Amino acid sequence: MNLLLLEDGELDDAGVARLDGRRARHAGEVLRAAAGDTLAVGVVGGRMGRATVLESSPDLLVLRAALDAPPPPPSPVSLLLALPRPKILRKVLQSAASMGVKRIALLGTYRVEKSYFASPLLAPAAIREQLLLGLEQGKDTALPEVALFRHFKPFVEDELDRRFGGAARLVAHPGASPTLDGLPAPAAREVLLAIGPEGGFTPYEAETLAARGFAPFSLGARVLRVDAAVPFAVGQVELWARGGRT
Amino acid sequence: MNLLLLEDGELDDAGVARLDGRRARHAGEVLRAAAGDTLAVGVVGGRMGRATVLESSPDLLVLRAALDAPPPPPSPVSLLLALPRPKILRKVLQSAASMGVKRIALLGTYRVEKSYFASPLLAPAAIREQLLLGLEQGKDTALPEVALFRHFKPFVEDELDRRFGGAARLVAHPGASPTLDGLPAPAAREVLLAIGPEGGFTPYEAETLAARGFAPFSLGARVLRVDAAVPFAVGQVELWARGGRT
Structure with missing residues (x-):
């Protein structure tokens, strides 16, 4: 603490x-x-x-x-995260809060196990407890907003633009995508970073995100577990975003 | 797996x-x-x-x-890490291996609790087990080398140049240091990244590292726990290092 x-x-x-x-x-x-x-x-x-x-x-x-x-300025990064399994979610909520992420959307995708949505860890009080631990670690007072969306398609069609209309959009995607140094830095203050589930987004989901303006980028040759992928990617996106506001 | x-x-x-x-x-x-x-x-x-x-x-x-x-190419990042407490060390060994880090030096510094060196997790077989879990996650076969140094001064004076003579040197240091976009990207293939203990390096340690060529940089306004700080920093350093080899 x-x-x-x-x-x-x-x-x-x-x-x-x-x-x-x-x-x-x-x-x-x-x-x-x-x-x-x-x-x-x-x-x-x-x-x-x-x-x-x-x-x-x-x-x-x-x-x-x-x-x-006042508390320190927020991270420019917001997270759109395929709901990880509860044990990992706890770590991710803590680390995201400690890094100053202020908006977190947890999303059901095709490869997210339905049972994860029944976890008691998704109760608002339980989420708040993990976020407070992260704020205590990161020395911050501004509680992140966490929202839960069970289904990919209605989120993308009805919620994405309404909630994240002004943000630049990135999706961490393995394979042939460029690394971040190959993408122009964003003009927007906020960057919405999408990270898929274990096993990744399906091709349909990846195409839908691309059609909605999410630029795919590669984190490298390796497959990181979500609790490492989130700080790894947030670190990179923060550094990358600095290039856009100089 | x-x-x-x-x-x-x-x-x-x-x-x-x-x-x-x-x-x-x-x-x-x-x-x-x-x-x-x-x-x-x-x-x-x-x-x-x-x-x-x-x-x-x-x-x-x-x-x-x-x-x-062949296995994927290694990360350019090697770690010089103040020995964290055992529960955190386990996570850090796994995540470092999953990110492709191939050399990890664990170091006793002034603010590292002496008792951590007595942990059974530091037995070679126990370290190897954590590294294998990381390799299984990251899809890699090349086992990282982990070396343990109990005392800061003899490490810096007798081991640092011998073991890491060819590597560029960075130290994550809070406060007034520049962020990585303010430092010229390295010419060397390997970057040795130093990360302090909870509570940080002492002023003496920080000055000694600076005198040995470690460029201080800031990860941002926040204090991250080591298990989040390592992937956050490795992600940033990998992106930064790409600028030096284009």
Whole structure:
């Protein structure tokens, strides 16, 4: 935990919060916070800054916060991700939030197992928990939006342009596609990056995405697991996108 | 498992292998291989190709292999990595192998907990197991070399130039460093990428690396956990390095 996140409303008018549970335990046992120490804090959806510890035990953490800074700027990358299996999804939500990705669309494609949509990890509270862990890691307060779309075709036809109309579009696609240095950098501020399931998009899905303006690019000769492919691709797209706004 | 890896010596003169254990179970239960099917196979340290399944049950897999292709070219990136905690190390070894990284130096730095060096995961057989999982994922047969160095100073003074004399050098360093698009792409084929521990390199370590030719660069405004930072940085460095060899 690099940033202690407070919920809106946990600070009283004097800027004091009284916390129990995971955060008190972490501050007391891992950070060994003691009265007088300062901690990096932020409010979910709000500002960040420092807090002075007034009292710390594994059961109770009392602190006074001074929030004087905005969160860091968002990543230019938004994700359109074939829904991975739950164990991998948990890692991907955390790492995406830690990298500053602010919009994540999880999509059912032909090769996504239907059972994944029944995972308890897709409950809003469970998704939020993983995102908060990522924000604590990346030192950010702006919660990503996660939306779930069960079916490829209605998403592409009815939701894609409405939700991501202004974004440049890329799809990571193995095979003969160029690597990113072979594509012109984007003019748009936001880049929607599509990443397929294990086994890839079907030819129909790949063609549909191409017809909707997703430029295919190759991550290289290898097949990465989604939890490695996402940071690998986000890293590349961020570097590539910098070329478009200089 | 995208590639079934055989050990040198498991193929007889007719190109037939008889396997039990994890690989037979995986082929039988996950891939549902049946006689007549073909599987992607490779020999550790050797060539890759296809195999025809002669017999498959959860206890026994018999196949005849035709190995006609070399493994994919290696990543230009080698890693100099502050030893992460064991749970993270396992992920990093797998993902590095899946990305085609061929040389990994694990280093004790001031902020690396000494206890990490006592982990059973650092036994050569345990490291090899994680690397093989990564190669199976990335479809590669060339096993990375992993070397362990307990102390920063003797590594830098006695081992660095000897082992990595021909490589360009980068260190991921937060703060005021330029992003990679601000650095000239390398002329060398190999890029040695240094990534610090949680909490970072100390100022002394960072200065020592800079004096040894490691160019500091920033991954962005955020603090990534090592298992996300490694693929994020390797992705960026691969894209950046392409600019140097066109």
